[in-house]
Amino acid sequence: MSDTFRLGYVPGATPGKWARVWRERLDVPLDLVQVDAADAVAALDRGDVDAAIARLPVDKTRLSAILLYEELPVVVVSRDHLLAATEEDEVVTAADIADDVVHLAADDVLYGAGPGSESPGSGGPVPGLRPVAYREDGSIDVSGTPERPPTTAEAIAWVAAGAGVTIVPLSLARLHHRKDVAYRVLDGGPTAPVGLVWVSERTTDLVDEMVGIVRGRTVNSSRGRAAPQPAAPATTAKQARAQQTRAGANRKPASGSAKQPRKPQRGAGAGGKGAGGKGARGRGGTGRRPR
Numbered sequence: 258m259s260d261t262f263r264l265g266y267v268p269g270a271t272p273g274k275w276a277r278v279w280r281e282r283l284d285v286p287l288d289l290v291q292v293d294a295a296d297a298v299a300a301l302d303r304g305d306v307d308a309a310i311a312r313l314p315v316d317k318t319r320l321s322a323i324l325l326y327e328e329l330p331v332v333v334v335s336r337d338h339l340l341a342a343t344e345e346d347e348v349v350t351a352a353d354i355a356d357d358v359v360h361l362a363a364d365d366v367l368y369g370a371g372p373g374s375e376s377p378g379s380g381g382p383v384p385g386l387r388p389v390a391y392r393e394d395g396s397i398d399v400s401g402t403p404e405r406p407p408t409t410a411e412a413i414a415w416v417a418a419g420a421g422v423t424i425v426p427l428s429l430a431r432l433h434h435r436k437d438v439a440y441r442v443l444d445g446g447p448t449a450p451v452g453l454v455w456v457s458e459r460t461t462d463l464v465d466e467m468v469g470i471v472r473g474r475t476v477n478s479s480r481g482r483a484a485p486q487p488a489a490p491a492t493t494a495k496q497a498r499a500q501q502t503r504a505g506a507n508r509k510p511a512s513g514s515a516k517q518p519r520k521p522q523r524g525a526g527a528g529g530k531g532a533g534g535k536g537a538r539g540r541g542g543t544g545r546r547p548r
Contacts, residue, residue, distance in 0.1 A: 260285075260286070262285055262308075262466075262467070263288045263307050264276070264288070264308055265290045265291070265292045265300050265305070265308070266289060266292070266310040267291075267297055267309070267310065268409075268429065269328075269426060269428030269429045269432050270311075272310050275471055276289060278470045279467065282466075283466060285463060290305065292306065292309060292311075294364060295364055297311035298311070298315060301320070301456050302456070307459070307467075308453055308454065308455040308464055308467055309454050309455070310453055311453075311454045312449065312451060313452045313454075315454050319457055319458070320454055320457060321454070321455055321460065322453065322454045323452050323453045323471060323472065324452045325452050325453060325471060326450075326451055327449065328427050328449040328451065329443075330424055330426060330427070330442070330446035330447055330449065331425060331427050331440040331442050331443060332423075332424055333412075333416050333422060333425060333440045334416060334422050334438065334439055335417055335418075335419050335439075336436075336439060338439070340353060341439040345439075348441060348442045348444040349441045354385045354422055355386075357386060358385060358388050358420070359383055359387075359422055359423065359424060360405065360406055360416070360422070361383065361405065361412070361423065362405065362406045362411065362423065363406065364407070364408055364409060365425075367380045367424060367425070367426065367447050368380040368381070368383050368424075380446070384446075385421075385422065387403070388405075390402055390404070409429050409433060410433045413425075413430075413435065413438055414435075416438055417435055424446065425440075426449035427442070
């Protein structure tokens with residue numbers, strides 16, 4: 258077995274609860290390694306990590322994956338936007354941002370394509386207006402490629418500056434939250450699935466351990482493995498004799514031993530109200546308590 262298990266996780270993922278269970282059950286050290294969402298599979302291929310909590314889908318012809326949860330999409334707007342005045346638990350629709358320019362980051366994990374497009378594997382058409390490209394003199398270049406923020410953090414910074422809105426998974430909105438922006442859940446938007454991923458050909462015992470933990474298996478389940486328990490110390494001959502002596506001193510008398518004399522029953526004396534007398538009917542007889 259490896260001396261350490263390396264678990265990668267993408268920004269926004271929270272591996273803490275699974276790491277805590279691992280450390281409670283196993284003596285093998287666990288290293289948490291943050292990797293970019295776009296680099297998670299490459300980190301697995303390079304062997305930088307043994308498994309990763311990553312964005313799905315992945316290539317299942319060579320990778321194994323277990324779905325852990327799906328994140329809700331949120332619209333991030335500036336504090337000056339009308340949607341920022343709505344209640345925090347209020348959802349918005351695509352119609353609510355139909356007149357806003359939507360900037361998707363280059364590392365977008367929801368749509369996988371530019372605004373206004375619907376390519377295979379994407380989250381569908383991006384709501385809102387398509388960004389435009391500008392020439393150096395400030396005029397619009399209708400044939401140019403619009404600039405995209407390189408990261409989700411940068412896209413939220415653009416939003417804070419009033420450049421438009423962006424759509425990201427809820428965890429990333431929380432991770433990059435700023436006081437000058439707000440976010441609301443986008444009703445009907447694409448979800449962002451997150452799963453445990455590893456290279457199928459490298460399914461080791463420790464990978465199986467992590468699979469069991471994220472699936473909620475208990476330590477006593479058929480496929481769970483607890484940390485090895487230390488062997489009990491050997492009992493010496495002297496200790497064994499001492500234990501036998503103590504056991505003999507505390508042993509109860511055998512069934513054939515002398516018995517304690519029984520208490521005479523009330524009314525059972527020779528001169529009293531014995532068998533066939535009034536005492537037998539009133540006190541003995543059926544053995545029931547008088548009503």
